[in-house]
Amino acid sequence: MPVIAALLAAAIFIIDTFSSLDMAIAVLYVVVVLLSATYSDRRGLLVIAGLCVGLTILSFLIMHADDVDVGSTMRALVSISAITVTTLLCLENQAATQSLRAQADLLDLTHDGIFVRDMADTVQYWSHGAEQLYGWSRQEALGQPASALLRTIFPVPAEEIRAELLAAGRWEGELLHTRKSGEKVAVMSRWSLQRDERGRPLAVMETNSDITGRRQAENALHQTRTELAHVTRVTMMGELTASIAHEVNQPLAAVVTNGEACLRWLGRAEPDVGEARASVERMIANGRRASEVVARLRALARRDEPEKFPVDLNEMIDEVLPLLERERAAQGVVLDLALGEKLPPALGDRVQLQQVVLNLALNAVQAMAAVPEARRRLFVCTRAEEGSDRPGLLIEVRDSGPGVDAANLSRLFDAFYSTKKDGMGMGLSISRSIIEAHGGRICAICPEEGGMLFTITLPATGDAPAQASRPREALT
Template sequence: MDDRGDATGHEDTDIEPGKNWQMAVLATILAAAIFALDTFSPVDMAIAVLYVVVVLLAANYVERRGLLAISGLCVGLTLASFFIIHGDSFDLGSVMRCAVSIAAITVTTLLSLRNQDATDSLKEQAALLDLTHDAIFVRDTEDVIRYWSQGAQELYGWTRAEAVGRNAADLLKTAFPHALATIRRELLQTGRWEGELTHTRKDGSRVTVMSRWSLQRDERGRPAATMETNSDLTERRRAEDALHQTRTQLTHVTRITTLGELTASIAHEINQPLAAVVTNGAACLRWLDRPEPDIGEAKASVERMISNGRRASDVVARLRALARRSEPQHTPLDVNEVVEEMLQLLERELAQHRIALELAFDRHVPAVAGDRVQLQQVLINLSLNAMQAMDAVPPRGRRLGIVTRAEQDEEGRAVVIEVRDRGPGIAPENLPKLFNAFYSTKQDGMGMGLSISRSIIEAHGGRIAAAPNETGGMTFAVRLPVPEDEPT
């Protein structure tokens, strides 16, 4: 692999014309010296074998035709020297020495031509690699760079001459997503590894890349080198971050809009426990003002005051969490508790729309990983839509059904939350557009609630779907995956 890296990785593959001329002169002088030594030296040995040095020297600096010409010249000089010395009498020893020399020159020439073909092929392959915009480089088993593509030079800033021979991790200051030992173990086991890395360019800037490693083994199956192909993800990552920021802002706006629609419910939720506190406080004073204070009744009144005060505090806390602009926090959640807390926020709306609740909770559903506030936002939006859809239905028929259940299918374990209404439903031709941004079936609707709800659920690894009921109305089903480490 070192030979391959040297053949394709170094800048010296393009020899300067001046150096070519110098090497031609050196080869000529060496050939002349060997001819003189072979012709005029009294030493009785195959001195002409030294012409292989001339052939090997020329192989690095001349093309195929030039090498054949030089090889033919060396054979010609060998024969010329033989006839000058042994022209009158041929003995077997001299003939054998001449034949061995010519054979050595011929074999060396053939091997050099074969090596040139292999080198040219590698150069062509390297030239093809340089056509790609991806950064490609080859590292040996010591993590030393042996090949550095044009794409790598453009991405990182180091030239081929500057990069080849350097330790890759040290040069690029690589930040790995996992322990390097773990990555290398996977590479040795499978021959491949893929993941995101962070590198440092020559100018000091950071770049995020999708890196793909391929392991090359020698003829004995031992690791020989690793080819690393890196695609720049920096701009895409910035775009994703910008999109995430925009989505977060839009979600926050929708959340505030939802709070505006719940103003009456908020006042009701806060006033009710506060009024109960005042009532119980007055009752406590009356029990204490008696000629014989009734401590038991007074204590019960104080306990009810504390309970209602906590309820008011909980309402405020939930509303502040709903209004707070913060990053999602995925924690283990009991979906039944999430639904129950959501319903407490909707008590006023349920009473105003004269909606009857039909709850069917599976009390043994496993926990899911999610953000409590975001999931409550989705359920509030689905419930409000369901209540508003039933405004045209006679009061006796206004029923809001909420079902929770565990589910197991080919995708794995999940928890399903269904929100059902008995409204007029949605026309079949409008169902595919239901979750599109800015599409609404309500005259004054913004068309963002369901779109954002879908984004939130998909960010949790789940999905949301809508389907008409057989008896009228719609069912919106939210499917949330159960973490693999959650016990069955």
């Protein structure tokens, strides 16, 4: 380019000086200035422009030193003015180009992949970060359709994203791109819309941050949590199996007893069909109860999310009480039962709620082993929550045991913390997780009269009351 500019300047000087053409040949020096602007800096361009002006003046003096006229003088002034104006415009363009180049260099400093595409989705700018992120060089990416190049997978239809971009001027979301190597990469993408002076969409600058590692970590964490939830449920099942499994023997023994009774009623000289029928009905009921116990154990071990249905808390507690019978009788604990009147049902998983109540009641019975037998009383109460805008249901389990030190009260629901010598420390922690998953809460306090009081609060469904009045009763 410098050689071409020099040859062109020499040719213009010769023609302007030695030809008889009556025109402003020196105006063509602007071509030399424009060519020089592509490779010269500011100072070099000024020097070249000065040489062009000097050649114009020198040619004028050679041709018209003896006979200066107005026409030739005006042609020389027009040529000098054209060279000057062109030089100033080139200098301004160089300054703007340098400013843009400096800004582009700043964009290349970031590790994010930044590129600019026009409204036809054609890549106009491709940063160094984009080269590192996607693997395509700037020369390979420029002029290519961005979506086709990156094989973009959008979270929603692309038309919806485009509409939001045009309306708000920006868009942000997660995209899935493909590198040059074929590897998938998840990015957090931020789009900014550029408009012209008339407000028409001109281009889109897209900034993409690689979140593939974070997404993989989140997926791994979710998987770990799922596995941990399964392990904790199985752990809880193992802790309660010793207390529940023997209950399977009770309905089976009852089946055998009622079967023998049925045979005796039928073996009389005059068979008592009514008593035999009643024995068979009790056999069926106990057989179903054994099946339900097994179903509860299987439900604790399944990975499936529990389904929630309306649960009558009083009936649910009635089903739990037989599971406590042997432990309570062995410890000589009196059961004081107070079930609320006309309570609406709660929404939840019946098996999991039974698991919580059973765990609290078993803990209470075992905690009273250290107090005199005459003082061993277990209180189980259900009632409606008072003083709340939203209907709530309360389940209270209270014992007359030694209680817990105030310093350790806040740790009761921590995993692996137990006040029992052979305890695993998982029961209360899992119980709290179950209640919180049902939208409720569980808390423990030490009443002034001694023992422990656990209170479960559950949201009610707002349906009609599930039952009539239930009397308060004490069972020995």
